[in-house]
Amino acid sequence: LSxxxxxxxxxxxxxxxxxxxxxxxxxxxxxxxxxPLFFQLYEPGIxxxxxxxxxxxxxxxxxxxxxxxxPSLEKSVGKCLILLKPRASRLVLQLHCKYGVTKxxxxxxxxxxxxxxxxxxxxxxxxxxxxxxxxAEAVVxxxxxxxxxxxxxxxxxxxxxxNYVEEEAEPRKTMVTQLWLAEDEFQSVAMxxxxxxxxxxxxxxxxLSFAEASNLPLTIHFDEPGRPVVFTLDDTVLEVxxxxxxxxxxxxxSESALTNGASHVPxxxxxxxxxxxxxxxxxxxxxxxxxxxxxx
Numbered sequence: 001l002s003x004x005x006x007x008x009x010x011x012x013x014x015x016x017x018x019x020x021x022x023x024x025x026x027x028x029x030x031x032x033x034x035x036p037l038f039f040q041l042y043e044p045g046i047x048x049x050x051x052x053x054x055x056x057x058x059x060x061x062x063x064x065x066x067x068x069x070x071p072s073l074e075k076s077v078g079k080c081l082i083l084l085k086p087r088a089s090r091l092v093l094q095l096h097c098k099y100g101v102t103k104x105x106x107x108x109x110x111x112x113x114x115x116x117x118x119x120x121x122x123x124x125x126x127x128x129x130x131x132x133x134x135x136a137e138a139v140v141x142x143x144x145x146x147x148x149x150x151x152x153x154x155x156x157x158x159x160x161x162x163n164y165v166e167e168e169a170e171p172r173k174t175m176v177t178q179l180w181l182a183e184d185e186f187q188s189v190a191m192x193x194x195x196x197x198x199x200x201x202x203x204x205x206x207x208l209s210f211a212e213a214s215n216l217p218l219t220i221h222f223d224e225p226g227r228p229v230v231f232t233l234d235d236t237v238l239e240v241x242x243x244x245x246x247x248x249x250x251x252x253x254s255e256s257a258l259t260n261g262a263s264h265v266p267x268x269x270x271x272x273x274x275x276x277x278x279x280x281x282x283x284x285x286x287x288x289x290x291x292x293x294x295x296x
Contacts, residue, residue, distance in 0.1 A: 002060050003206035004028050009115045010091070011055040012044040012084065020115050021060070027245035028203045029117040038237040040079065054086045056109040066093050066105050086111075117243045121230050124221035126195055128159065130186040132211030132218045138179050139205060148247065149204075151220070152196030157183040159191075164198045164247070187217060197222050198247035199229050207231055207242050214238075225249045 001008060005021030005028075012018075016038065020031040036042040045053050067073060073095070081094040089111075095103040121127075138161050142149060148164035162178040183189050211218050211233050222229040226248030233240035 001030055001032070001206075002064055004030050004203050006060050007057045008060050008063050009055065009057045009112060010084070010109075011114065012053050014044055017042070017044075017082075022115060022117075023203075028200065029115075029241075029243040030203070030207070031117075031241045033239040035237045035239070045084070054084060055112060055114060056084065056086075056091065057112040057115075058091055058107050058109045062107045066095075066107075117228075117241070119228060119230055119241075119243060121221040121232065124223055124230070126191040126220075126222050127188065128186055128191065128220040129188040129217055132208055132214075132216060134181065134185050135218060136208040136212045138181060139201060139208065141179060142177055142201065146201055148198050149201045150196055150198045151222075153191050153193055154180060157189065159183070159186065159189070195224070197225055197229055199244045203242060203244060204231065207233075207240070210240075222246070 001019060001021045004023050006024070007021060009020040010017070011020070016033050016035040018031060018033050020029070022029045076097045077095045078098065079096050081092070081096070083092040083094070085092060089108060091107040091109045093105040093107065095105075097103060139149070142161075142163055146163050150160075150162045150164050152160050152162075154160045159181045160178060161181070163176060165174050165176060208218070214233070214235075216233045216235055216238075219232045219234075220229060221232065225246055227246060228243050229246050231242040231244070
């Protein structure tokens with residue numbers, strides 16, 4: 001999450017503890033939902049008939065400071081207590097270490113409105129599912145400074161990964177890297193012939209490293225270029241979503257503007273369809289706010 005946004009949104013719900021973030025341009029959104037079974041003890045709090053459970057946001061650097069050395073924490077910390085104190089405006093993170101040592105961190109937070117991306121993976125026309133290791137080993141061949149990568153289909157049902165090259169770039173000064181993955185590398189493939197999408201690689205690298213360490217398969221849901229792509233991880237105690245904006249085809253810009261329901265000016269570049277912002281319900285439903293989430 002720290003590779004995407006500068007603020008961490010915490011929202012306890014009956015379904016579990018939700019951790020979310022969004023980048024400054026609102027072209028990338030990620031959420032982790034830890035089910036109650038993930039914890040030894042989980043108490044979301046009490047919501048009134050006309051009120052919701054309390055939610056807040058903290059600076060990402062503050063959280064990283066508490067968990068900055070995971071190998072050391074795994075050896076010395078037995079359990080972690082997360083306590084949200086709305087009246088004191090403090091998020092308490094208490095680490096119970098060996099030999100009776102307790103480390104308590106009191107982090108200041110801000111009360112916030114709900115952050116939610118509205119999407120429906122069931123309506124996506126294309127779907128890929130593969131072990132995270134397959135995709136992690138594939139993106140290793142691209143330089144760390146690479147911004148965008150294109151995922152598409154090829155002859156024989158192969159799946160291609162290629163660095164995105166702008167049309168105005170000089171061919172002599174451009175290096176093109178393309179990988180072909182056989183269909184049997186994936187657990188399931190459902191893609192229309194000739195389909196392709198271009199998205200940022202930086203945010204995906206972080207999710208791939210987490211998925212590979214967790215030994216969870218990664219599922220990719222997407223439609224035509226310009227529509228958001230959704231990466232998901234699913235487990236009995238964990239549910240992860242990463243939603244990224246995709247590059248729109250120039251020739252289909254006028255058509256996608258009608259089908260995507262985006263009525264705002266893109267914020268990334270002239271040709272980067274930030275349709276995700278229409279999905280990003282900045283459902284900042286503070287007290288007195290009304291209205292439900294926009295339809296997908």
